[in-house]
Amino acid sequence: KELRQKMASLLTTSPVPIRTKFLHQIGLSLYNTSHGFHEEEVKKKLQQFPGGSVDLQKEENGLGILTLNNPSKMNAFSGVMMLQLLEKVIELENWTEGKGVIVCGAKNTFSSGSDLNAVKALGTPEDGMAVCMFMQNTLTRFMRLPLISVALVQGRALGGGAEFTTACDFRLMTTESEIRFVHREMGIIPSWGGAARLVEIIGSRQALKVLSGALRLDSEKALHIGIADEVLQSSDETECLREAREWLQQFIKGPPEVIRALKKSISSGRELCLEEALQMERDLLGTVWGGPANLEAVARRGKFKK
Incomplete structure (x- = not known):
């Protein structure tokens, strides 16, 4: 005792820098008004683009299932879904019994990134920067969750969907699935933090190949270069989730x-x-x-x- x-008592005597940075790990944003980021204004803009949902199921064993649910658009993120993702991340930050989370998409595919309707409407550089900061905030908070996270990639993870997978600790794929950073083809670069995280996962040379489009990541290649941790045996939606649960259990045993x-x-x-x-x-x-x-x-x- x-x-x-x-x-x-040591927790109250840590130097200021470590305590300040630790606060960022448990729920504070990367950006604020000093960076030209006005969160409430961005939220009002995103609210104008409805469609789909981000659903969270929290189970008694401390495992959460976060589902991107907009199947008519390959689970693309609408503005409202971006807002809901932040809400779910905050809910997970406050889930003291949580140990792990699986991120998946509805109807056997992961996510095709941003809804093009929102992309077209938010066409100015200022709008692009604002959404960039909003999603960087959200996915960085997700990455810093005290939960072990797994992206279950069925079907395609494209653009922003590919970036989301890099915010997870692990990535599981099916034999038919693929991860593609299609940003260059869209005349942009990753803006949700995906490039920085990809470099950390596979190194700068491989990341350059992937982001330039020279290397398309089917499950075999993704496993070979280290972005995928395992290829699941089944491609059935329900069976895949069961396999992912079993795979994650090995890391979340204990209190x-x-x-x-x-x-x-x-x-x-x-x-x-x-x-x-x-x-x-x-x-x-x-x-x-x-x-x-x-x-x-x-x-x-x-x-x-x-």
Whole structure:
């Protein structure tokens, strides 16, 4: 108990930089008015483009299923869906019992990116920058969730849909599925953070091949270069989800506080400098050392040795 109190006290004495950056990991935005980003104005514009939905199912075992649901347009993101995605991310940020989340698309395909109706209507550079900042905020918050995330790619993940997959910790594909960054063909570049995340996943040389269009990622190629973690056996929508659940279970066994601390430590290791990441690791240890799961494991190991 005394050790836990000492470790907990460290949480209140961390240097300002580490505490400030940690706050960004649990729900604050990348951009604000100082960057020329006016979130409420962007939300009003996005609200003008309805269609589809983003649905979240939270299960008692700590697993969430986030479904992109706009099948008549290959699950393209309407403006309203972009708003709903932020709402679901905030809901997941506050789900203290959550351990993992699977992102999938309705009707056996992932997502074709942005709804072209919204793209055409928001045609000025200013509008493009505003939506860019909004979606970068949302997907960065998703990436920093203390949940282990998997993109279940059935059918196609195109454009913004491909970018969303890079915000997940893992990507599972079916034999017929493909991931394509079609931005160059549209005369633009990735703007939801997909380029930066892709470089982290597969390196700059491979990312350049993918983003320039020279390398199309069917499941075999995606697995070979490391963007896909596994190719599932089935292509049936229901069976794929079952396989994805089973695959994710190996990473989320155990109590939520341990899984969530583990994911936070990985996020800090990725985004902070070494000294700050080590401090974060220390602070996170203080939340689980001497806790129920730790004490139970120590007692169990002690019995094995007798």
